[in-house]
Amino acid sequence: MLFNNMIKYLTIISALFILSGCVNKHGISAKYYSDCDEYYDMQGYYHKECGKDDIITYKEMGEKAEEVIDYVVGEEEKKPRGNVW
DSSP states (O other), rough: OHHHHHHHHHHHHHHHHOOOEOOSSSEEESSSSSOEEEEEOSOOOOEEEETTTEEEHHHHHHHHHHHHHHHHHOOOOOOOOSOOO
């Protein structure tokens, strides 16, 4: 019994260690600090693009969560747009 519990704990701990990713301000990625591309365009505007190396971003997580909620609960009725008279 003790051996079985120890195997379970070691399996859970190793799975958490292997499947863990770094949580940063853009999402979950393999690196703690995401590489950002910073540049100025022809008009002199500054651009900073980050999060290309993320496994999943917070925006994608929110979209997928909404899809799951719609699937489980059921989509709300689509209301007619514009003038209904």
